[in-house]
Amino acid sequence: MAVKTVLVTGGAGYIGSHTVLQxxxxxxxxxxxxxxxxxxxxxxxxxxxxxxxxxxxxxxxxLDLRDRAALxxxxxxxxxxxxxxxAGLKAVGESxxxxxxxxxxxxxGTIILFEVMAAHGCKKLVFSSSATVYGWPKEVPCTExxxxxxxxxxxxxxxxxxxxxxxxxxxxxxxKIILLRYFNPVGAHPSGSIGEDPRGIxxxxxxxxxxxxxxxxPTLKVFGTDYKTRDGTGIRDYIHVVxxxxxxxxxxxxxxxxxxxxxxxxxxxxxxxxxxxxVKAFEQASEKKIPLVMVGRRPGDAEIVYASTGKAAKxxxxxxxxxxxxxxxxxxxxxxKNPYGYGSAENSSKKR
Ligand code: NAD
Ligand code: UFG
Numbered sequence: 001m002a003v004k005t006v007l008v009t010g011g012a013g014y015i016g017s018h019t020v021l022q023x024x025x026x027x028x029x030x031x032x033x034x035x036x037x038x039x040x041x042x043x044x045x046x047x048x049x050x051x052x053x054x055x056x057x058x059x060x061x062x063l064d065l066r067d068r069a070a071l072x073x074x075x076x077x078x079x080x081x082x083x084x085x086x087a088g089l090k091a092v093g094e095s096x097x098x099x100x101x102x103x104x105x106x107x108x109g110t111i112i113l114f115e116v117m118a119a120h121g122c123k124k125l126v127f128s129s130s131a132t133v134y135g136w137p138k139e140v141p142c143t144e145x146x147x148x149x150x151x152x153x154x155x156x157x158x159x160x161x162x163x164x165x166x167x168x169x170x171x172x173x174x175x176k177i178i179l180l181r182y183f184n185p186v187g188a189h190p191s192g193s194i195g196e197d198p199r200g201i202x203x204x205x206x207x208x209x210x211x212x213x214x215x216x217x218p219t220l221k222v223f224g225t226d227y228k229t230r231d232g233t234g235i236r237d238y239i240h241v242v243x244x245x246x247x248x249x250x251x252x253x254x255x256x257x258x259x260x261x262x263x264x265x266x267x268x269x270x271x272x273x274x275x276x277x278x279v280k281a282f283e284q285a286s287e288k289k290i291p292l293v294m295v296g297r298r299p300g301d302a303e304i305v306y307a308s309t310g311k312a313a314k315x316x317x318x319x320x321x322x323x324x325x326x327x328x329x330x331x332x333x334x335x336x337k338n339p340y341g342y343g344s345a346e347n348s349s350k351k352r
Contacts, residue, residue, distance in 0.1 A: 005029040005078060006252065007122075009065060009113060010086030012039035014196040015128065015185055017047050018245040019084065021194070024051040024058060026249055033074060034087065035064040038199055040342035046193045065109035068116065075120040082124035082255055083117060084248055085110065088157065091203055092132075092300070095154035106157035114168065123175040126251045127165060130158050131183045131237070131268070131305055140272070141308035144181070144264050151300050162264070169262035176260050178251040183237035183268030183307050185244050187327035188334035195334030196241075197341030206238070209279060210331055213288040214339040220290050222275050224297035229304060233275035237268040237306035240322035240330070250318035268307025269320040278324060285328035286336070 006023060010016045011032030017039075023030050024047070032044060041060070048055040063070040065087055088106040089095070095102040117123065134142045135149035150156035162179050169175045186206040188195030201217070202208045211217045225232040247267040254260055273281075279290050313319050 003027060003029055004081040004252075005031065007031050007033065007074070007080045007083045008086065009033050009083065010039075010088065010128075012036060012041060012043045012060070013086055014039075015182070015241060015244060016084075016086040017043040017194050018189055018241045019086070019248045020044075020058065021047045021050055021189065022242070022245040022249055024054040027054070029057045030059075031074065031078060031080070032058065032060045033063050033065070033071070034060070036062055038089070040197065042342040043194055043197075050189065050191055050193055065113050066105070068112050071112065071116050072119075075116050075122070080120075080122045082126065082252055083113070083122060084126045084252070085113060086128045088128070090154060092152050092154050093203055095157075096152050099153040102153045102157055106154075107160060110161050110164070114164070123172070124255045125165070125175070125177045126248055126255070127161060127177065127179050129162055129179045129181045129264070130155070131181050131266070131307065133159050133162065133181060134305065136302040137305060140304050140306050141270060142266065142305065143308040144266060144311055166262050173261065175262065176255045177262040178254060178260070179262070179264040180247060180251060181264060181266050181307075182244060183239050183266070183305070185241045186238045187240040187242070187322070187330040189242060190330050190333065192330070192333035192337040195331070195338065195341070197338075197343070205236075205275060205278060206282070206331055209282050209290055210335040212290050213282070213286050213332065214335055216339070218291065219293045220279065221293050221295045223295060223301060225294050226297075227303045229274055231274050231276045234301055235272040235274050235304040235306065237271060238273055238278065238324060238327055239267060239269050239320055240327045242330075243269075243320040243322055247312065247316070247318050250312075250316040254316050263315075265312040265316055266307040266309060267312060267318075267320075268309060269323075270307055270309040271323075272304060272306040273324055278328075281324045282328040282332065285325065286332040
């Protein structure tokens with residue numbers, strides 16, 4: 001089979017860098033475009049190191065998707081078999097305060113990408129959607145048929161892009177599109193060389209726990225202890241980022257199915273874990289105590305969210321392999337080797 005070339009937008013980021021590595025190890029050629037707004041070129045360097053003899057199969061362009069001319073140039077220089085589109089801003093709280101920044105970056109960037117793809121005859125796409133589109137689900141597990149809603153501008157950009165994808169497929173049936181709804185990606189590559197490196201104070205549970213463990217933050221606030229769950233704290237479906245990355249390879253394979261149109265798949269484990277259970281697993285993996293402060297609920301948070309995994313298992317032939325102990329082990333391995341992520345103590349609080 002001929003070697004496939006994939007364009008990965010946002011490939012220097014957390015999920016993107018892990019996916020690029022799995023692509024290289026799987027024999028793909030990869031072109032990454034990223035404006036490095038929330039990432040570091042060091043991630044690309046480390047991916048190359050981990051890719052061994054496949055390291056020559058990656059090229060990187062620092063560009064913003066909204067720079068149509070720069071994107072055009074990349075598409076003119078190579079023919080892509082498919083695009084995996086990760087690039088976007090993702091901080092829920094920030095999106096509430098700066099909605100226009102989110103609509104501009106996520107929507108305009110995506111529309112320009114799709115226009116340039118269409119102009120160059122590349123109509124195969126895997127898009128990073130999110131379990132956030134299920135809002136506060138009335139029941140669990142969440143199946144792909146659940147009603148969709150958005151609780152904040154970030155979530156609305158995901159929902160709008162999903163709708164754009166359905167519309168362009170309805171208009172032109174040669175498009176083949178897979179929308180992947182991620183649940184809660186955590187952990188890092190087992191080498192400890194690449195992992196999540198959020199700018200500023202982390203919003204998400206595990207990056208926060210990690211920074212408490214390495215002494216960068218004093219305590220973890222547990223948001224809500226009165227949910228109707230086993231221990232009163234919120235329940236989520238945490239998924240190892242390497243499993244998630246492999247889900248993208250499965251989605252790329254599915255794009256070769258002549259019957260695929262615009263399809264959506266959950267990527268989760270199907271298992272729910274509470275905040276306190278996750279903290280305990282991390283304490284065991286790291287042998288560090290995480291001091292906790294119990295506080296009120298975070299506005300907008302759902303009580304219990306976890307995935308129905310049947311559709312991805314059946315149609316993508318993909319299933320998550322790792323459990324929370326492996327997620328915490330690999331997250332700690334990354335954190336202990338890189339307490340300041342890809343940066344240093346001096347530039348760790350750099351903000352957008
Ligand atoms: P990330 O911030 O680490 O990666 C996103 C990358 O996109 C960054 O490297 C950033 O610099 C780049 N980028 C942003 N806007 C760009 C633009 N206009 N042009 C070029 N590059 C741009 O985030 P991540 O956790 O790796 O998430 C990847 C995707 O998955 C995002 O679309 C995110 O919304 C989605 N997602 C993430 C989660 C999660 O919890 N991490 C959950 C569900 C969905
Ligand atoms: N939590 C705390 N303390 C913290 C951070 C989080 O107790 O400092 C709790 C939350 O209340 C929640 C759980 O930990 O119960 C997980 O919270 P995260 O912020 O890590 O994840 P969310 O499920 O709230 O949201 C994340 C992303 C969304 C995405 C969603 C599903 O932020 O963008 O996962 O993929 F849509």
